[in-house]
Amino acid sequence: MKNILVIGAGRSASSLIKYLLDHSTEEKWQVTVADVSLDLVKLKTKDHPNSRAIAFDINNDQQREEEISYADLVISMLPASMHMNVANDCVKFKKHLATASYVSKEMAALDKEAKEAGIILMNEIGLDPGIDHASAMKIIDEIHEAGGELTSFKSYCGGLVSPESNDNPWGYKFSWNPRNVILAGQGTAQYIEKGQYKYIPYNRLFTQTDTIEIEGHGKFDAYANRDSLSYRHFYDIDKIPTMLRGTLRMPGYCKAWNVFIKLGLTDDSYKIEASETLTYPQLLEAFLPEGKQSTKEKLVAFMGNEMDAEVMSKIEWLGLFENTKIGIADASPAQILQHLLEEKWKLQEHDKDMIVMQHQFKYISADKKDKTILSSLVVKGEDQIYTAMAKTVGLPLAITAKLILQNKIDARGVTIPTTKEIYLPLLRELESFGVKFEEKMF
Amino acid sequence: MKNILVIGAGRSASSLIKYLLDHSTEEKWQVTVADVSLDLVKLKTKDHPNSRAIAFDINNDQQREEEISYADLVISMLPASMHMNVANDCVKFKKHLATASYVSKEMAALDKEAKEAGIILMNEIGLDPGIDHASAMKIIDEIHEAGGELTSFKSYCGGLVSPESNDNPWGYKFSWNPRNVILAGQGTAQYIEKGQYKYIPYNRLFTQTDTIEIEGHGKFDAYANRDSLSYRHFYDIDKIPTMLRGTLRMPGYCKAWNVFIKLGLTDDSYKIEASETLTYPQLLEAFLPEGKQSTKEKLVAFMGNEMDAEVMSKIEWLGLFENTKIGIADASPAQILQHLLEEKWKLQEHDKDMIVMQHQFKYISADKKDKTILSSLVVKGEDQIYTAMAKTVGLPLAITAKLILQNKIDARGVTIPTTKEIYLPLLRELESFGVKFEEKMF
Numbered sequence: 001m002k003n004i005l006v007i008g009a010g011r012s013a014s015s016l017i018k019y020l021l022d023h024s025t026e027e028k029w030q031v032t033v034a035d036v037s038l039d040l041v042k043l044k045t046k047d048h049p050n051s052r053a054i055a056f057d058i059n060n061d062q063q064r065e066e067e068i069s070y071a072d073l074v075i076s077m078l079p080a081s082m083h084m085n086v087a088n089d090c091v092k093f094k095k096h097l098a099t100a101s102y103v104s105k106e107m108a109a110l111d112k113e114a115k116e117a118g119i120i121l122m123n124e125i126g127l128d129p130g131i132d133h134a135s136a137m138k139i140i141d142e143i144h145e146a147g148g149e150l151t152s153f154k155s156y157c158g159g160l161v162s163p164e165s166n167d168n169p170w171g172y173k174f175s176w177n178p179r180n181v182i183l184a185g186q187g188t189a190q191y192i193e194k195g196q197y198k199y200i201p202y203n204r205l206f207t208q209t210d211t212i213e214i215e216g217h218g219k220f221d222a223y224a225n226r227d228s229l230s231y232r233h234f235y236d237i238d239k240i241p242t243m244l245r246g247t248l249r250m251p252g253y254c255k256a257w258n259v260f261i262k263l264g265l266t267d268d269s270y271k272i273e274a275s276e277t278l279t280y281p282q283l284l285e286a287f288l289p290e291g292k293q294s295t296k297e298k299l300v301a302f303m304g305n306e307m308d309a310e311v312m313s314k315i316e317w318l319g320l321f322e323n324t325k326i327g328i329a330d331a332s333p334a335q336i337l338q339h340l341l342e343e344k345w346k347l348q349e350h351d352k353d354m355i356v357m358q359h360q361f362k363y364i365s366a367d368k369k370d371k372t373i374l375s376s377l378v379v380k381g382e383d384q385i386y387t388a389m390a391k392t393v394g395l396p397l398a399i400t401a402k403l404i405l406q407n408k409i410d411a412r413g414v415t416i417p418t419t420k421e422i423y424l425p426l427l428r429e430l431e432s433f434g435v436k437f438e439e440k441m442f
Numbered sequence: 443m444k445n446i447l448v449i450g451a452g453r454s455a456s457s458l459i460k461y462l463l464d465h466s467t468e469e470k471w472q473v474t475v476a477d478v479s480l481d482l483v484k485l486k487t488k489d490h491p492n493s494r495a496i497a498f499d500i501n502n503d504q505q506r507e508e509e510i511s512y513a514d515l516v517i518s519m520l521p522a523s524m525h526m527n528v529a530n531d532c533v534k535f536k537k538h539l540a541t542a543s544y545v546s547k548e549m550a551a552l553d554k555e556a557k558e559a560g561i562i563l564m565n566e567i568g569l570d571p572g573i574d575h576a577s578a579m580k581i582i583d584e585i586h587e588a589g590g591e592l593t594s595f596k597s598y599c600g601g602l603v604s605p606e607s608n609d610n611p612w613g614y615k616f617s618w619n620p621r622n623v624i625l626a627g628q629g630t631a632q633y634i635e636k637g638q639y640k641y642i643p644y645n646r647l648f649t650q651t652d653t654i655e656i657e658g659h660g661k662f663d664a665y666a667n668r669d670s671l672s673y674r675h676f677y678d679i680d681k682i683p684t685m686l687r688g689t690l691r692m693p694g695y696c697k698a699w700n701v702f703i704k705l706g707l708t709d710d711s712y713k714i715e716a717s718e719t720l721t722y723p724q725l726l727e728a729f730l731p732e733g734k735q736s737t738k739e740k741l742v743a744f745m746g747n748e749m750d751a752e753v754m755s756k757i758e759w760l761g762l763f764e765n766t767k768i769g770i771a772d773a774s775p776a777q778i779l780q781h782l783l784e785e786k787w788k789l790q791e792h793d794k795d796m797i798v799m800q801h802q803f804k805y806i807s808a809d810k811k812d813k814t815i816l817s818s819l820v821v822k823g824e825d826q827i828y829t830a831m832a833k834t835v836g837l838p839l840a841i842t843a844k845l846i847l848q849n850k851i852d853a854r855g856v857t858i859p860t861t862k863e864i865y866l867p868l869l870r871e872l873e874s875f876g877v878k879f880e881e882k883m884f
Contacts, residue, residue: 188709197715197728199775201706203645208731229715264643267630273639273671286639289650333641 001030002405005067007056007086008077009035009044012100012126012176014385016075016394017044020401024050027402034067058082069093073401080104091117096404098397100126108414115413122409124416125400126393127355128157131377131430133234133416134396134423135437136359139375140235141420147366150240154360156212156222158248159389162352162380169314171250173345175353175381175389182266182338184247189224191244192232200224206258207306212248214358214376215440221254222246234418248356256314259303260337263287268334275336276329280320283336296321318344353381355388357437374440392435399429443472444847447509449498449528450519451477451486454542454568454618456827458517458836459486462843466492469844476509500524511535515843522546533559538846540839542568550856557855564851566858567842568835569797570599573819573872575676575858576838576865577879578801581817582677583862589808592682596802598654598664600690601831604794604822611756613692615787617795617823617831624708624780626689631666633686634674642666648700649748654690656800656818657882663696664688676860690798698756701745702779705729710776717778718771722762725778738763760786795823797830799879816882834877841871 004020006013013033020031031048033041034056045051058064058078068074068089073096076086080101087110090097094117103123114121124130136155143150161173174181189200200208210222225245232238249257260266264287272283281295288298299315300307315321318340328339347353357377365371381387400417403409403425410421417423430436446462448455455475462473473490475483476498487493500506500520510516510531515538518528522543529552532539536559545565556563566572578597585592603615616623631642642650652664667687674680691699702708706729714725723737730740741757742749757763760782770781789795799819807813823829842859845851845867852863859865872878 188706188712190712190715193732199706199714199728201709201729203704203706262645264630264641264645267643270630270632272641273632286641287643290635 001028002072003070004029004031004401004405005071005074006031006033006077007035007058007074009033009037009041010077011385011387012390012393013077014044014387014390014394016077016390016398018386019395019398021045021048021051023398023402024048027405029405032067032071058085061085065089065093068095071095073098073405075099075397075401076101083107087121090114090119090121094119096120096122096401098122098125098401098404100124100130100393100397102129103414103416111414118412120404120409120412121414122400122404122417123414125396127159127389127396128357130396130417131392131435132157132357132359133418134426135357135375135377137235137418138423138427139359139361139373139439140237143361143363143373148363148371150237150361150363152242152360152362153235153237153240154242154244154246155358156220156246156248156360157355157357158220160248160250160354160356161347162354162388165348165351165353166250168344169310169317170253170256170345172253173347173351173353174342175347175387178338178342178345179334182334182341183268185223185226186266187226189226189228191224191228192240193242193244195241197229198224203261206254206261209254210246211251212246212358214356214378215438217356217378219251220248220356221251222248223254234416242362248358252310252314255306255308256311258306259299259311259315262303262306265333265337268332271330271332272336275326275331278326279323280326280340281323283326283333284320287333347384347387349384351384353384353387353389355379355392372442375437376440377435377437379435391433395430395433395435396426399426443470444514445512446471446473446843446847447513447516448473448475448519449477449500449516451475451479451483452519453829454832454835455519456486456829456832456836458519458832458840460828461837461840463487463490463493465840465844466490469847471847474509474513500527503527507531507535510537513537515540515847517541517839517843518543525549529563532556532561532563536561538562538564538843540564540567540843540846542566542572542835542839544571545856545858553856560854562846562851562854563856564842564846564859565856567838569601569831569838570799572838572859573834573877574599574799574801575860576868577799577817577819579677579860580865580869581801581803581815581881582679585803585805585815590805590813592679592803592805594684594802594804595677595679595682596684596686596688597800598662598688598690598802599799600662600797602690602692602796602798603789604796604830607790607793607795608692610786611752611759612695612698612787614695615789615793615795616784617789617829620780620784620787621776624776624783625710627665627668628708629668631668631670633666633670634682635684635686637683639671640666645703648696648703651696652688653693654688654800656798656820657880659798659820661693662690662798663693664690665696676858684804690800694752694756697748697750698753700748701741701753701757704745704748707775707779710774713772713774714778717768717773720768721765722768722782723765725768725775726762729775789826789829791826793826795826795829795831797821797834801879814884817879818882819877819879821877833875837872837875837877838868841868 032052033045034054035041038055041053045053076083076099084106091113096119159175185205186202191198212220212222228245284295291298359375361373379388474494476496477483480497483495487495518525518541526548533555538561601617627647628644633640654662654664670687726737733740801817803815821830
């Protein structure tokens, strides 16, 4: 028997735990699932004979060390900032680790020790980062191996609601961490286009959007992600003239979201005084210039030609002009907005979410022709537990855990899935779960 | 003899050191001036017989403790973040301390220990914070003592260039820390107007400005400071319906500065790749949307009706359309902008700077009449050493040091100048240096 320890049984862990248990008998695994909430764990392990459900406190050093020393491989579904205690223990007890989070500076610093311990610290092995790396590198390697020269790579991903469950004017419901959706894009988007560096500050990020079309699925808004430049290095395409990564939303979302940015409602850096006593219109008034009109009229005047009937219908649908009390104390504007949206954008029991990803490659082939490859992925969820998000985050983690335990991965130290030994078997097995890219070349 | 230790001999310390030395014989003071640069110290002490010039390293614990234990009172002109080693030593050796910086959390935490040691840790005793506290509290106390009810308090301050030295279209030159001017207003301005909380995010702070007029000195732009709300507590006017603090600039400055904010050029959170190889127009191109026009035409289109001939003349005067290389490596947008402006907005040898402050009070008098008091201060510098800034920051520190050493201040612990025992003698002596508020009541 090999022992797998999964830390965290939250919404992205459902498909991961299901895969591990489904394969546990064949692979001879015991799967320990650990979370602060034992009830949550039991909901996911369903008393499977190869499962072990435990209540777990990540800050309890003794328990953490005991569980990690007992495991052969650890999967951390903790928030990114909480991985390091686990990673340090993995090095200490020589246990493999997999996470779906970006490699932090602290994680990167463990590379040498991890190699000396003979273990792999596999990161960025979820959806984005994760499937995006694997699927992009596969095509980049293919182009280079055929003697082509990559001139442009644009990559877009969005966690959205499936059309059949899309019953609100925003075309959006939360299938992952709501806070990240509220704060999305803060900072400055950095990319390169035809050799010209491009910087878009947050205050105009949602006005400078592109439109992306995916055959059979229609059009989407795309806004630029914060850092596209660093990916040139990870993908070993440092000299590429065009490199952009972006996030997808349903058409019209970005124009309406810009109202919140311009008002200042996505700011998380200070508390609104007496927030619990205010109504939503009073909150809007606090951000609108002085005037004698109604709150709605003031907002229209404030937005000028950035306001239209579609934008207004989205704002009105949220109830921002109704005299409802905010009802939470000591809250930042972003926390108030999140509080409202978590209620309005809740994924209902039978709702299906949808993951959309598209890579756009332009290159000059060995015979000097301009070529384009579009590689697109659309995954729909089953329900609000086995979401497309849980599937696309959890399955790459689970499959990679299997590959590591089967000794099919030679890499050691801090790793991301950009090499063939990982991405080829990973993408192959993902296809059997319907996570399959459609490629078009022209 | 009493010993005064001045740490820091930079641009704001000139008038402070001069005052201390001018009074040293009469008051029986020995004045030690300590700075990393001994040359800088000697420039300011000019071998005065009661002066002692030393080269000083704030991180040399032994030297710092020795000098502080030898002093009766310490004046720290260090950057705000560097006061704490000094403050801790002052508590340890029971020596009084004065600084012109805001009370930090760490400083506030020393209150009890300082009281037990029988010393005063006097902070916020420069211009702003400093003279603003003293002059505002004087009038607030007078209104309350006459049975009046304060309904509105707005207070504005600006460190500007004097009209006779104003020879550039911005009407601005640096008389203090350039970095603070570049980053001014980042965050969200918070104030209250007629009982309605008001929040202005940075992205529109320089478009929502007021115009302030000071008799005999014309009009000024005013933008709201980051935090006006906390001052209600310091001034003991927690229930006041209107409270706003703002910063003054010459008319037209704010509209032009908004170009930099909208572009993203005041961002200090990331580095521009290959900044040393770029020209200024190439930098602008990196922040402007795609297009086939010239950089200047693109900027005009980008700003829309926020651009006019006056704004353009300011931008052009900075040379942003000339093919000059930026010439500094690994720089953030804000660092690049600072690099350019430090050259263009340098205070020249015979230039005079100017401090402008205005308090606007509205209140209901004891006989139920609506009243207004305007209290205005204008101070001009002598040259680029004895600037109005050095005078208005340094003299309150020096005068307060004298009052403390003469045992005329009873307060102990962490203090700011909002009480009569400090503000009355302080404002009185400042008048003899021409730092005098003109009051108008109507």
